[in-house]
Amino acid sequence: MEPTAPQAACFEAGIKFGSLYHQFAGTPVSPDSADSLARAMEEAIENQPYCESVTVAVRAEPLREAIENAGADYTELTGRFLDVSMTIDYEGVTVETSMAMEDGYPLMQVDSVGTPSQ
Amino acid sequence: MEPTAPQAACFEAGIKFGSLYHQFAGTPVSPDSADSLARAMEEAIENQPYCESVTVAVRAEPLREAIENAGADYTELTGRFLDVSMTIDYEGVTVETSMAMEDGYPLMQVDSVGTPSQ
Amino acid sequence: MEPTAPQAACFEAGIKFGSLYHQFAGTPVSPDSADSLARAMEEAIENQPYCESVTVAVRAEPLREAIENAGADYTELTGRFLDVSMTIDYEGVTVETSMAMEDGYPLMQVDSVGTPSQ
Amino acid sequence: MEPTAPQAACFEAGIKFGSLYHQFAGTPVSPDSADSLARAMEEAIENQPYCESVTVAVRAEPLREAIENAGADYTELTGRFLDVSMTIDYEGVTVETSMAMEDGYPLMQVDSVGTPSQ
Numbered sequence: 376m377e378p379t380a381p382q383a384a385c386f387e388a389g390i391k392f393g394s395l396y397h398q399f400a401g402t403p404v405s406p407d408s409a410d411s412l413a414r415a416m417e418e419a420i421e422n423q424p425y426c427e428s429v430t431v432a433v434r435a436e437p438l439r440e441a442i443e444n445a446g447a448d449y450t451e452l453t454g455r456f457l458d459v460s461m462t463i464d465y466e467g468v469t470v471e472t473s474m475a476m477e478d479g480y481p482l483m484q485v486d487s488v489g490t491p492s493q
Numbered sequence: 494m495e496p497t498a499p500q501a502a503c504f505e506a507g508i509k510f511g512s513l514y515h516q517f518a519g520t521p522v523s524p525d526s527a528d529s530l531a532r533a534m535e536e537a538i539e540n541q542p543y544c545e546s547v548t549v550a551v552r553a554e555p556l557r558e559a560i561e562n563a564g565a566d567y568t569e570l571t572g573r574f575l576d577v578s579m580t581i582d583y584e585g586v587t588v589e590t591s592m593a594m595e596d597g598y599p600l601m602q603v604d605s606v607g608t609p610s611q
Numbered sequence: 612m613e614p615t616a617p618q619a620a621c622f623e624a625g626i627k628f629g630s631l632y633h634q635f636a637g638t639p640v641s642p643d644s645a646d647s648l649a650r651a652m653e654e655a656i657e658n659q660p661y662c663e664s665v666t667v668a669v670r671a672e673p674l675r676e677a678i679e680n681a682g683a684d685y686t687e688l689t690g691r692f693l694d695v696s697m698t699i700d701y702e703g704v705t706v707e708t709s710m711a712m713e714d715g716y717p718l719m720q721v722d723s724v725g726t727p728s729q
Numbered sequence: 730m731e732p733t734a735p736q737a738a739c740f741e742a743g744i745k746f747g748s749l750y751h752q753f754a755g756t757p758v759s760p761d762s763a764d765s766l767a768r769a770m771e772e773a774i775e776n777q778p779y780c781e782s783v784t785v786a787v788r789a790e791p792l793r794e795a796i797e798n799a800g801a802d803y804t805e806l807t808g809r810f811l812d813v814s815m816t817i818d819y820e821g822v823t824v825e826t827s828m829a830m831e832d833g834y835p836l837m838q839v840d841s842v843g844t845p846s847q
Binding site for chain 4: 612613614615617618619621622623624625626627628629630631632633634706708719720721723724725
Binding site: 401 | 750751754755799801805807833834
């Protein structure tokens, strides 16, 4: 069957998450550069179609620990340093999604799917 | 509302497309290296959860033209050199997706969403 | 032969350029998001060892044209939208490098190699 | 001062290393997909100017351990899973470079710089 509008909206939401993650994973990041990276991630992905808003926060504590444990000045961006939430608006369907740590791993998920009549 | 299984399946399908595109966009590619890149893209993304199969073909003609027009030996991978199809299997829901050129732009889309009872 | 300090300094400079380019190529970019991307690129690469400073400017005119010609709202970051200059400081050797358009292509090059005695 | 040919050769070598690393870091990788990824990395970077040859090996043991420790089926490519060597040939100067683990971190380095008269 052809996808419904809510299904297509969820597909669009997934595209944005995969894009955000794999465009920026591996970027050199430190406490000092975390904010500019988070802003760039938000504004880059908000360019994509149907993407209403993106919020990225770099998790300061795990980032500091990873750098300290490595005896380094910076590390590479990966999912466990990120909290992300995103709102997709596709043909009147609003999809709320987020990425956060669950059982030690970053999990991307759909939090809610809403249609005008709801 | 919480996502249904077909909606979550479409979200998973989108993640794979965004990942594939933004992990590999920008890779130096030529007619000689196109096949190894296509195989690596397929096998890399098939590692991701719920991803049943990925097929990537590099479009030989547009690739050759872009390289020739640039007077170069290679170019950077971008969507107009790719045909991609993917099957996602999530909790019994099968999602077929593809990326191909439409009106001069690469379009990622859900081709079908199937559930066991259908 | 083992590399001299100026040769190792040039190697380090090259690493930073390759990193900057291939980490961020393919990022969705528009006139509105160009500045945050440029800042993030600068601060990310400045984390790397021996990297004294990085300056990134997104070239507004080619970016606007590419987006307009495509009838789109954004495009993907590539070398022809970028002016980059970088200073590397490695064991007392200062290397100045830049990337800019030459004959229609982005060219990365070493502008000067300086040692304390010079 | 303008760079000498050996210095420019080392700059070119660095570009290839930064490109290889940041293009492919973050790619989903498992023991089964490691070989196709290694081949694609080699052939992609060999497209770049002055790049004579690239050899990439995915280190099987650290990869298996990382996946096992995570209770996962795959992980993301990062430097500690890679052994890389590369030969650059620039205006008669041959540069041999490699990346391997040193003190627990992946170190990119110039192994030798050779000129015709040497």
